[in-house]
Structures are given as C-alpha cells and as structure tokens.
Amino acid sequence: MVWIVLFANIWFLAPASQIFSPATKPNGHVHEFHISRCEINWDERSGDIQIAAHIFIDDLETALQWKGVKGLKIGSDKESKDADRHIANYLSQHLQCKEQNTSLSFSFLGKELSDDKMAIWCYLEVAAQKNIKKVTVENSILTEIFPDQKNIVEVTINGKRTGFVILDGKKKTETFVF
Numbered sequence: 733m734v735w736i737v738l739f740a741n742i743w744f745l746a747p748a749s750q751i752f753s754p755a756t757k758p759n760g761h762v763h764e765f766h767i768s769r770c771e772i773n774w775d776e777r778s779g780d781i782q783i784a785a786h787i788f789i790d791d792l793e794t795a796l797q798w799k800g801v802k803g804l805k806i807g808s809d810k811e812s813k814d815a816d817r818h819i820a821n822y823l824s825q826h827l828q829c830k831e832q833n834t835s836l837s838f839s840f841l842g843k844e845l846s847d848d849k850m851a852i853w854c855y856l857e858v859a860a861q862k863n864i865k866k867v868t869v870e871n872s873i874l875t876e877i878f879p880d881q882k883n884i885v886e887v888t889i890n891g892k893r894t895g896f897v898i899l900d901g902k903k904k905t906e907t908f909v910f
Contacts, residue, residue, distance in 0.1 A: 774867075787852060787873060
C-alpha cells in the first residue's frame with residue numbers, strides 16, 4: 733500500500749510501512765525520512781542572495797560526529813558555544829553556490845529552532861551579486877551519511893518562485909537560470 737505524504741508543502745508517495753512503522757536510529761530518535769530544505773532568495777535590487785536551510789538536528793549532529801565533532805547539543809540549553817562555528821563550517825563544505833564557475837562565499841548569519849524543536853533553520857547570505865544570469869547550486873547536506881537523503885532546493889527571484897529541484901547522493905548539483 734502507498735500513502736501520499738505532505739512535507740514542507742510538497743507531496744511525496746511513501747510506502748505505508750515507512751509511515752506506520754518508523755525505524756529507530758541508534759541515537760534513539762525516530763524519523764524515517766531524511767530530508768532537508770533549502771530556500772534561496774535573490775533580490776535583484778540589492779543583489780543579496782539569502783539562503784535558509786532547514787535541517788533536522790539529530791541528523792546534523794550525526795554528520796558532525798562523523799567528522800569528530802561531539803557534544804554540540806544543538807538547540808538545547810546546554811548548546812556548545814562552538815556550535816555555530818561547526819555548523820557554518822559544515823554548510824560551507826556541503827552547500828555551495830557558483831555563478832559562472834566562481835564560488836560565491838556566504839556569511840553564516842545564525843540559526844533558530846523550528847517550531848517543533850526537531851530541526852533548525854540556518855541563515856546564510858551572499859552579499860551584492862549584480863547581473864546574475866545563472867547560479868549552480870551544489871547541495872550534499874547529509875548525503876555522506878544517509879543514502880536516502882533528499883535535499884529540496886527552491887529558488888525565488890524578486891519574490892517569485894522560479895526553480896525547484898530535489899537533490900540526493902547521486903544528483904547533488906542543479907543550475908538555475910535567472
């Protein structure tokens with residue numbers, strides 16, 4: 733049996749077994765789907781590219797632990813003072829934007845807990861990019877540890893949604909024409 737599931741305003745088909753009998757991960761957290769969401773917004777007047785990435789905390793901490801970073805306790809009262817630095821470093825390695833083969837450097841502005849406290853929104857910015865014709869996005873967030881990871885990327889220009897793609901471990905890159 734297959735069910736239709738709504739996640740982040742996007743419908744997915746999923747086997748009933750994935751919905752009604754979720755697997756428990758070694759760290760005790762339960763969620764079957766490995767999904768992140770990345771919203772990329774470009775304002776032509778200012779030239780700024782704003783990026784918001786929604787990532788589940790337990791998955792991000794698992795990825796950082798694989799890199800030797802432990803005990804961050806992201807989003808808790810006991811969060812490590814180094815958490816933002818490690819998150820920014822991870823994102824710089826796994827989320828990249830290029831304009832005509834030139835990497836665009838982003839600034840990590842900060843993060844906030846999602847309403848359900850299971851994920852964080854990370855905010856990044858690339859300042860003053862004028863006359864952009866196309867941007868190539870590489871999103872490999874969490875694909876190094878979860879073979880079923882899906883990374884949703886939405887692109888908005890001047891408030892109008894112009895692009896959408898779901899990337900994964902096999903397809904990590906997409907070019908968006910502005």
